[in-house]
Amino acid sequence: MLDPRPQRALRLAFGVALGTALGFGLALPIPFLTPLLVLFLLILRNQPLSLKAGLALALVVALTTGSGLLLAPLLDHQPFAGVLLVALGLFFCFRYGLRGGNGLLSNLMVVGLTMITAASTTSMALGQLVIEGLLKAVLLTTLCVAVSHWLFPEPKGLPPAKAAAAQPLEQANWVALRAMLVVLPAWLLAMINPASYMPLVMKSASLGQQVCGVSARNAGRELLGSTLLGGLLAILFWAVLSICPHLWLFFLLMLLFALLLARRLYQLVSNSLTPGFWLNTCATLIILLGQSVQDSAAGKDVYSAFALRMGLFLLVTLYACAAVYLLDRRAAPKQGIPACS
Numbered sequence: 001m002l003d004p005r006p007q008r009a010l011r012l013a014f015g016v017a018l019g020t021a022l023g024f025g026l027a028l029p030i031p032f033l034t035p036l037l038v039l040f041l042l043i044l045r046n047q048p049l050s051l052k053a054g055l056a057l058a059l060v061v062a063l064t065t066g067s068g069l070l071l072a073p074l075l076d077h078q079p080f081a082g083v084l085l086v087a088l089g090l091f092f093c094f095r096y097g098l099r100g101g102n103g104l105l106s107n108l109m110v111v112g113l114t115m116i117t118a119a120s121t122t123s124m125a126l127g128q129l130v131i132e133g134l135l136k137a138v139l140l141t142t143l144c145v146a147v148s149h150w151l152f153p154e155p156k157g158l159p160p161a162k163a164a165a166a167q168p169l170e171q172a173n174w175v176a177l178r179a180m181l182v183v184l185p186a187w188l189l190a191m192i193n194p195a196s197y198m199p200l201v202m203k204s205a206s207l208g209q210q211v212c213g214v215s216a217r218n219a220g221r222e223l224l225g226s227t228l229l230g231g232l233l234a235i236l237f238w239a240v241l242s243i244c245p246h247l248w249l250f251f252l253l254m255l256l257f258a259l260l261l262a263r264r265l266y267q268l269v270s271n272s273l274t275p276g277f278w279l280n281t282c283a284t285l286i287i288l289l290g291q292s293v294q295d296s297a298a299g300k301d302v303y304s305a306f307a308l309r310m311g312l313f314l315l316v317t318l319y320a321c322a323a324v325y326l327l328d329r330r331a332a333p334k335q336g337i338p339a340c341s
Contacts, residue, residue, distance in 0.1 A: 002155040004046070005266040012042045013259035015148035016282070021251040022140050024293065029133030032290025033111075035254070036202070037104070037141040038148075039282055043265075043275070044103045046158070048149035054142030058135050060105065065112030065134060069127050072120035075191075082117075083188070089113050090183055094176035094208065100166030108138070110205045114183060118190040118201060126194065178327050182320045183208040199291045200312050203227075206283045207320045210276050223324075226277045227317045230284025231310045233257060237289055238302070245296070258282060284313065 019038035023031035041049070049057070075082035090110060097106030112134055120127025167175065186204030190197035207223060237253055263269045265278035288309065295305045 004155050004158055005268055007152045007154065008042075008046070009259060009262035009266050009268055011148045011152035012039070012262040012265075013255050014151060015039075015042050015144050016258040016286070017251050017255035018147060019141065019144045020254045020286070020290075021247060022144065023137070024250065024290075025247055026140075028136050028140070029129050030137065030198075031294070032286050033133060033137040033202075034140045034144070035286050035290075036283060037108070037137055038144045039258075039279070039286070040107050041104050041141060041145055042148065043279060045145075046154055048146045049142050051142070054139060057105065057108075057142070058138045061108050061112060061138055062131065062135055064109050065116050065131055068113050068116030069120050069124065069131070071117050072124065072127060075117065075121050083184075086113065086117055086187065087180055087184055090180040090208075091176050094179040095172050097209075098167045098172040098175055099169070107205070107209060108134070110183065110208060111202060114187045114190070114201045114205055115194075115198060118187060118194040118198070121191055122194050178324060179208040181323055181327070185319060186316050197312075199287050199309060200316060202287050203284065203313050204316050204320075206280060206287075207317060210280050222274065222277050223280070223317050223321050224314070225273075226280035227284050227313055230281045231288060231313065233281070233285045234288040234292070234306075237285065238292055238306075250293075257285065261285075288313070 015038045016035045019035035020032070023034035028034065071082055071085060074085065090113060093106055093109040093113065096109075097103050112131075115134075116127050116130050119130045166172070183204045186197070186200050190201045210223060210226075237257055241249060241253055261278050261282045264271050264273070265275050265282075288306065291309060292302050292306055295302050
């Protein structure tokens with residue numbers, strides 16, 4: 001039987017590069033959200049989404065994330081109650097994924113809940129713009145995944161990827177609480193200035209998903225190491241792209257960088273790091289690079305903005321490492337709940 005990993009690595013790299021080119025080429029409200037969703041979906045599933053499934057997913061996302069707009073008046077007039085409701089919503093989103101639910105939908109609900117509530121407290125129009133960007137990104141993601149599977153199909157005879165096993169309820173509750181506490185501080189910071197801190201919210205949402213699969217023992221290497229590597233790759237990527245800033249070069253460079261990471265994620269290049277490490281590295285690269293491109297288009301100082309953003313990413317990652325370590329050390333043993341690894 002053929003080894004499916006080379007096809008999957010090529011599919012992942014091409015899908016992410018195509019999502020990047022379409023997101024920025026079509027000037028979507030949040031252009032780097034499309035390659036992020038393509039990245040998550042191609043890792044979670046080895047089969048393409050049908051048009052019907054893609055439309056159904058967009059409808060579910062619209063209904064679930066649209067509820068974030070309803071929380072904006074509550075956050076304005078009763079902030080404490082609003083924060084508690086958002087925290088509760090994050091907890092249930094994470095627990096849904098841990099209990100065997102759709103992983104992509106869980107990711108989308110976390111991203112949507114945090115981004116939309118942060119944006120809508122500043123302006124209802126901004127919140128609607130985020131929902132529009134999220135829905136367009138979901139539809140484009142369906143297209144990118146379909147094209148990637150058409151070009152790089154799975155070898156015949158392979159069964160579909162098995163869904164992740166549901167964690168026991170008690171453990172799922174604990175890990176979901178831990179992930180929620182990782183995301184919440186970045187979301188509270190974004191409430192001050194959503195336009196500036198939106199990438200931080202997306203990074204914290206990615207970290208929240210990642211801490212569902214790490215223990216206190218390897219949190220530093222998994223979380224901090226992948227964030228640092230993603231930042232270094234973003235610097236190298238930008239240095240090359242700035243020589244000839246063109247959409248085609250953007251596509252080709254993303255194809256190259258994503259392929260280098262995908263080969264390590266699928267163990268085509270032998271390494272001792274987990275797939276979660278390489279996934280978070282690629283997600284960090286996409287977020288940092290996408291925001292830098294937007295800064296450049298807006299005439300901002302890209303280098304100072306990148307330095308500030310990278311510093312915030314490192315701070316929120318250090319906080320995530322500390323939270324995992326302290327919570328697992330103090331609370332999990334008392335409750336008899338094993339740390340997920």
